[in-house]
Amino acid sequence: xxxxxMPRRTAPETIIPLIDVxxxxxxxxxxxxxxxxxxxxxxVPAVAATGSDMPxxxxxxxxxxxxxxxxxxxxxxxxxxLLQIADTLRTSPDHxxxxxxxxxxxxxxxxxxxxxxxxxxxxxxxxxxxxxxx
Numbered sequence: 001x002x003x004x005x006m007p008r009r010t011a012p013e014t015i016i017p018l019i020d021v022x023x024x025x026x027x028x029x030x031x032x033x034x035x036x037x038x039x040x041x042x043x044v045p046a047v048a049a050t051g052s053d054m055p056x057x058x059x060x061x062x063x064x065x066x067x068x069x070x071x072x073x074x075x076x077x078x079x080x081x082l083l084q085i086a087d088t089l090r091t092s093p094d095h096x097x098x099x100x101x102x103x104x105x106x107x108x109x110x111x112x113x114x115x116x117x118x119x120x121x122x123x124x125x126x127x128x129x130x131x132x133x134x
Contacts, residue, residue: 061085061097062101071084096126100128101128
C-alpha cells in the first residue's frame with residue numbers, strides 16, 4: 001500500500017500585523033492632532049478658588065434681600081458705608097473688603113457696590129453669596 005502525502009498548504013497571510021499597524025497609526029494621529037478649534041488669540045482661563053477657606057479679617061459689608069446695607073453689623077446708607085470704607089482704605093490700602101449678599105438680593109444692589117469700592121482703591125474684594133437651601 002502506497003501512502004500519498006497531502007501537499008502542504010501554504011499558510012494564509014494573517015491580517016493581525018496589519019491591525020497592529022492601523023492601531024499604532026490611530027494612536028499616533030490622536031496624540032499629535034488637535035481636536036478643538038484654535039482661537040485666533042491667546043486665552044488664559046480663570047482659576048477657580050472654590051473650596052478654599054474664606055480669608056479672615058477685613059470689613060464685612062452685608063446686603064440684605066431688599067437691598068439694605070450693613071457695615072460690620074451696623075445698618076447704614078450706602079454713602080456712609082462708602083465713606084467709612086474710603087477712610088479705612090486710606091490708612092491701609094491692602095485692607096480686605098468682604099461683601100456678603102443674600103442669595104436673592106438683586107444684582108442692581110450688589111454690582112454697583114463692587115464697582116464703587118474698587119474705585120475707592122480696594123485691592124481685595126471677596127464676594128460671598130450664600131446659596132438657597134434645597
